[in-house]
Amino acid sequence: MTVYLLCFALFLVGLYGVIAKRDLIKIILSIGIMGYAVNLFLILFAYKRDAIYPILTPGAAPQVMVDPLPQALVLTSIVIELGTTALLVALAVRLYQKYGTFDITKIRRLRG
Amino acid sequence: MPVETWLIFTLGFMILGSIVALEIRDILSAIIAISVVGLGVSMAFLFLQAPDLAIVQFLFEIFALIILVRAFIDKKNHQFEPSSSSMVMTIVGVVAIAVIFMLSIPMFRLLPPFGEPLMSVSQHYLDFGASETGAANLVASIILDYRAYDTLGEVTVLFTAILGAFAILRTTAKHKTAGGNDE
Numbered sequence: 581m582t583v584y585l586l587c588f589a590l591f592l593v594g595l596y597g598v599i600a601k602r603d604l605i606k607i608i609l610s611i612g613i614m615g616y617a618v619n620l621f622l623i624l625f626a627y628k629r630d631a632i633y634p635i636l637t638p639g640a641a642p643q644v645m646v647d648p649l650p651q652a653l654v655l656t657s658i659v660i661e662l663g664t665t666a667l668l669v670a671l672a673v674r675l676y677q678k679y680g681t682f683d684i685t686k687i688r689r690l691r692g
Numbered sequence: 693m694p695v696e697t698w699l700i701f702t703l704g705f706m707i708l709g710s711i712v713a714l715e716i717r718d719i720l721s722a723i724i725a726i727s728v729v730g731l732g733v734s735m736a737f738l739f740l741q742a743p744d745l746a747i748v749q750f751l752f753e754i755f756a757l758i759i760l761v762r763a764f765i766d767k768k769n770h771q772f773e774p775s776s777s778s779m780v781m782t783i784v785g786v787v788a789i790a791v792i793f794m795l796s797i798p799m800f801r802l803l804p805p806f807g808e809p810l811m812s813v814s815q816h817y818l819d820f821g822a823s824e825t826g827a828a829n830l831v832a833s834i835i836l837d838y839r840a841y842d843t844l845g846e847v848t849v850l851f852t853a854i855l856g857a858f859a860i861l862r863t864t865a866k867h868k869t870a871g872g873n874d875e
Binding site for chain 2: 599667
């Protein structure tokens with residue numbers, strides 16, 4: 581349970597960055613931290629004690645393999661995270677071109 | 693050493709790296725710190741017997757580092773003057789995080805303990821994956837055969853995100869040609 585709690589603490593560090601930081605770059609990095617924590621939590625949940633990776637090699641029995649389903653889902657999630665990070669960075673660069681700052685308290689003219 | 697010890701060490705290192713990345717002033721240092729956290733995730737995947745994920749996470753980390761450095765390195769060093777509202781937000785944030793953490797501890801007791809997964813659906817994939825799909829790598833057999841529509845949707849989301857990034861970053865406007873045919 582200690583590893584679950586530490587993983588959740590990593591998620592909460594990212595959440596703290598999202599709600600308390602004013603810098604747009606720091607907010608993007610915080611969203612990345614939250615993504616890491618969620619992916620890692622799913623893989624922690626899939627681990628089976630003294631089991632091996634789910635690849636069939638000579639001498640490997642399917643009874644002693646870790647859960648392959650969360651690994652497949654997290655593989656999808658990591659790739660999507662790259663796309664969303666690129667989109668967030670593009671939005672931040674565009675806002676910087678328009679307003680000349682990354683401070684979210686100064687970006688106020690977003691109405692229409 | 694048991695795998696929990698390695699994981700606790702790696703996770704502590706990652707939490708430390710995240711705090712450094714959020715609190716440091718220099719943006720380049722923050723990006724490097726976040727990459728260290730991502731490589732820690734890759735290492736944790738290796739300890740948790742997920743080699744495919746470790747490779748993909750490593751590649752993701754390198755691409756994210758290139759994107760972030762390329763996008764933010766030439767922006768002028770911005771120093772925010774500390775304001776009273778940001779101090780209030782920091783205190784409120786820390787208190788809220790601590791409360792959420794305390795409230796979450798009973799929830800984590802309800803989960804199966806570490807090292808004993810449920811494996812209700814996955815056991816079928818492990819037992820029959822090789823004979824039904826012919827793939828030796830069972831993760832590949834899931835993403836490309838059992839859940840191929842998931843992968844199709846993933847590629848669609850990725851394509852849409854990259855298309856959106858290009859549309860946002862485009863600087864030249866589309867305008868009609870003289871003849872009126874704007875295709």
